[in-house]
Amino acid sequence: MSRxxxxxxxxxHPRQGYRWFKAARGKNPFERAARSGRYLSEEERLRIADLRLAGAGVRRIAAELGRAPSTISRELARNSSRGGAYRPYAAQKRCRERARRPKPRKLDRIKLALQVELRLVRNWSPEQIRDDLARTFPDRPEMHLRTGRAIRRHRGEPRRASWSKIRDMILISERPAEADDRAVPGHWEGDLIVGINARSAIGTLVERTTRYVMLLHLPNGHSADAVRDAMIPTIQTLPEHLRRSLTWDQGTELARHKDITLATDLAIYFCDPHKPWQRGSNENTNGLLRQYFPKSTDLSVHSPERLLEVADELNQRPRKTLNGQSPAVVFARLQAES
Incomplete structure (x- = not known):
């Protein structure tokens, strides 16, 4: 068939047909379907060009194509020449290039990859690595694993409610200022490390001044009742001046926090949602504990004696933050004080 x-x-018009022929270079000029309904197809772009030549406005073109006027307006603004002529083939080419352009991965950066690897060999979780990098390199965004933008959601995906299931929480913003600088002992941070399929767990308590570790034996699960029953006798072994406060995340395992406070006189504060760095000592300790209690194992098999053994091993390590002393030595000195 002739042109x-x-x-x-x-x-x-023959002139439009000639433009199609030249742009397609002898190939089928149409990509019949767009990659998804969100994107204009090549056929739609050609239709836009025809309607523009016929003098149609944005709203008429939108009605013809079944698209929003804003979509047509953006398309024309993005892909028109300085003289106002719309270029459908150039628009389609740019669309294809944007879709397949190589998107650099953050871990292709050698320095960042090395920092991540150093933390992975210490059994840190992805969240711990992300948060520690943000603290270590606060002014170097290229060394961060998150950009800070909100998590992307598919259109129409319902947003989850942000309310907590824990009643009568006291947030960390109300915690005494003395707990922030670690000068006053007796302020603790707590959390759970969980085993395979989150069916088993071990409770962890870290004293902020000395980094002293205590572990909670939870052989029958980590419900709120189980955590309460394990924590109360553990806290009661401490002298009163070493049970000033406990900071925990908003996990439902501490829903019985009022029972714990009533039995031990220990004030309990909760971190803001999704901010584990507010329990920095505890997060770092959990990374060390993963050397002994891997995430892919059943943690309920460990006896109370084994937990004491692991805690003692960590507490005997000399710490630079304690001028070379171990948490056990410093904590024992504090226990002896009246």
Whole structure:
């Protein structure tokens, strides 16, 4: 079929047909379907060009294509020449290039990858690595694993409610200022490390001044009742001046926090949602504990004696933050004080 006959068959001017032929370079000019309903197809772009030549406005074009006027307006603004002529083939080419352009991965950066690897060999979780990098390199965004933008959601996906299931929480913002600088002992941070399929757990308590570790034996699960029953006798072994406060995340395992406070006189504060760095000592300790209690194992098999053994091993390690002393030595000195 000749070009004029083809133009007549599809109802376009021969000049438009010639433009199609030149742009397609002898190939089928149409990509019949767009990659998704969100994107304009090549056929739609050609239709936009025809309607523009016919003098149609944005709203009429939108009605013809079944698209929002804002979509057509953006398309024309993005892909028109300085003289105002719309270029459908150039628009389609740019669309394809944007879709397949290589998106660099953050871990292709050698320095960042090395920092991540150093933390992975210490059994840190992805969240711990992300948060520690943000603290270690506060002014170097290229060394961060998150950009800070909100999590992307598919259109129409319902947002989850942000309310907590824990009643009568006291947030960390109300915690005494003395707990922040670690000068006054007796302020603790707590959390759970969980085993395979989150069916088993071990409770962890870290004293903020000395980094002293205590572990909670939870052989029958980590419900709120189980955590309460394990924590109360553990806290009661401490002298009163070493049970000033406990900071925990908003996990439901501490829903019985009022019972714990009533039995031990220990004030309990809760972190803001999704901010584990507010329990920095505890998060770092959990990373060390993963050397002994891997995430892919059943943690309920460990006896109370084994937990004491692991805690003692950590507490005997000399710490630079304690001028080379171990948490056990410093904590024992504090226990002896009246």
């Amino acid at each position: 004029p006959a083809a133009c007549d068959a599809v109802g376009v």
